[in-house]
Amino acid sequence: LLEAVPGNASGEAVSALSSLKRTLDDTVGMIQNICMDLRPAMLDDFGLVATLEWTVRENEKRLKIPIQFAVDHVPESLDDEISVAIYRMTRECLTNIARHARATGVDIRFFGDGHWLSLVVRDNGCGMKPGVAESPTSFGLSQLRERASTLGGFAQIESRPGEGTTVRIALPASRPENRGGRP
Numbered sequence: 459l460l461e462a463v464p465g466n467a468s469g470e471a472v473s474a475l476s477s478l479k480r481t482l483d484d485t486v487g488m489i490q491n492i493c494m495d496l497r498p499a500m501l502d503d504f505g506l507v508a509t510l511e512w513t514v515r516e517n518e519k520r521l522k523i524p525i526q527f528a529v530d531h532v533p534e535s536l537d538d539e540i541s542v543a544i545y546r547m548t549r550e551c552l553t554n555i556a557r558h559a560r561a562t563g564v565d566i567r568f569f570g571d572g573h574w575l576s577l578v579v580r581d582n583g584c585g586m587k588p589g590v591a592e593s594p595t596s597f598g599l600s601q602l603r604e605r606a607s608t609l610g611g612f613a614q615i616e617s618r619p620g621e622g623t624t625v626r627i628a629l630p631a632s633r634p635e636n637r638g639g640r641p
Contacts, residue, residue, distance in 0.1 A: 530569040551579040559583025577627040586617040
């Protein structure tokens with residue numbers, strides 16, 4: 459864009475074009491992030507576990523804190539709706555940690571037992587005051603619970619001031635007619 463500016467253009471014109479280019483670059487970045495939040499192409503190309511691994515590593519770089527990530531007994535093929543939900547819930551947990559936790563470490567465990575998939579995200583941050591996790595103004599946390607409930611699962615948030623936060627999510631690994639009892 460700036461390469462097309464004639465050599466005799468005023469400083470104001472060059473400055474305005476530079477500002478426009480930055481705005482355009484920022485807008486493209488925001489759109490890419492929104493697309494990644496909604497449904498990354500990686501889910502289709504590489505599956506949920508690889509997408510989560512990539513997301514964890516990207517957040518580890520961004521937050522500049524170590525994030526432990528472990529997977530155990532997760533089927534390679536999962537229901538599409540469940541995969542997207544687990545991905546989005548993981549992103550929501552990491553976003554909350556980045557915004558509020560002041561954590562120096564995060565531990566994420568994703569595992570299955572044949573009937574249920576469990577995601578546990580634990581940080582060692584500042585924790586929350588009693589009642590904050592249940593407050594309707596805690597939109598992200600409310601959304602975690604609602605998304606899990608809609609899919610026949612649940613989300614539980616445990617936190618104490620100074621002791622970090624643990625989010626436990628359980629979702630059925632298959633359609634309701636094929637699943638066992640609640641974990």
